[in-house]
Amino acid sequence: MKTALVVGASGGMGYALVNELVSRNIHVKAFARNKEKLVALFQHHKNVEIISGDAFNEQEMMKASNGVDVIFHAISFPYQDWAKQHNRCLDMVIKIAEKQGAKIALVDNIYAYGRQSTNRITEETRKEPQTKKGKIRLAMENKLKESNITSLIVHLPDLYGPNAENTILYETLKKVAQGKKANFVGNMQVKREFLYTVDGAKAMVELALRDDTYNQNWNVPAVHTITGEELVKILRDITGYKKGIRTVSKGMIRLIGIFSPSMKEVVEMLYLTEKPVILSGEKYEKEIGTLPGTSYRVGLEETIKWMKKRVLK
Incomplete structure (x- = not known):
């Protein structure tokens, strides 16, 4: 891979x-709607080409993808827009990849797995989503697999890290960084998985650089599970x-959801805070090597430091 296009470059993943690809001397085209944010994030990177545009505009996507080897599909949408936009956006990415002869690396989450009774979810675990958003994610996966595009699908748990604003932990970390009273979504005694975005990117780029990893699903778990209480102790x-x-x-989120469409859509995913889906990284470690494993302490320190520098200044 000499050149990569990252669609959704202004988001957390x-x-x-983009940062991981640049660190491996790969030329990156960073694509998103908001040029101002792209400039703020990447203006000091010599090997990053900033391109603002609309992922639904075929002409703009064709121009952005000219000469790329891999398209990293990292774009997401507000929950209330998933049904209208996610599959439509993937249709465009597939169309562009087919015309350009590029591969696709899809950033995916764990929603398609649905509620599971087993402790560690492997890539072979049957996907039976019960939620609207889980069904959308499974439809995206099937659409990509049924296309003629060489692709890989990477499942990631809940994320945190620099610039990862659309995550369940973001507001908690932001309030802590501000010294204000914070909220934590879910039972603080339940062990859950939070993946540092830097680790997720390292694993995903490693997969994308190899020829024998495509046309497969890959799970990338966090370094280990952690309770909310343990996480808060580290933050303190x-x-x-x-x-x-x-x-x-x-109940609180349901109440807020009466007035907020986005919060209303959060409710159906709260089962993940009660009975979390925990990913197994056995396949990755067997076939690729040791998974990136930044400690929660280091990852949280770096995230808080980034927030104070970029968000709270």
Whole structure:
């Protein structure tokens, strides 16, 4: 891979992917709607070509993808827009990849797995989503597999990291960084998985650089599971945060959802905070090598540092 296009480069995983690709001396075309944000994120990167555009505009996508080897599909949409936009956007990416002779690397989550009774979810686990958003994600996966495009699909758990704003942890971390009273979504005694975006990008780029990894699904888990209480303790240690943290329940989110379409859409995914889907990284470690494993302490320190520099200044 000499040149890559990252669609959704201004998001959390998009940002991490651009940085990881550049670190491997790959020329990157960073594509997103907001040129101002792209410039703020990547203006100091010599090997990044900033391209603002609309992922639904075929002419703009064709121009952006000219000469690329791999298209990293890292774009997402507000929950309330998923049904209208996700599959339509993937249709465009597939069309462009076919015309340009490029591969696709899809950033995916765990929603398509649905509720599971097993402890560790492998790539062979049957996907039976019960939620609207899980069914959309499974439809995207099937659409990509049924196309003629050489592709890989990477399943990632809940994320956190620099620039990862559309995540379940973002508001918690932001309030802690500000020294304000924070909320935590879900039971704080339940062990869950939060993947540092930098680690997710390292694993995904490694997969994309190899020829024998395509036309497969890959799980990339976090370094280990952690409870909300353990996570908050780390945050207190690294920031000196003294305030209490309120647990946000399903009932509270339902109430907020009466007035907020985006919060209304969160409710159906809250089963993941009660009975989390925990990914197995056995396939990756057997076939590729050791998974990237930044400790929660280091990952949270870097995320808070980034927030104070970029978001809270």
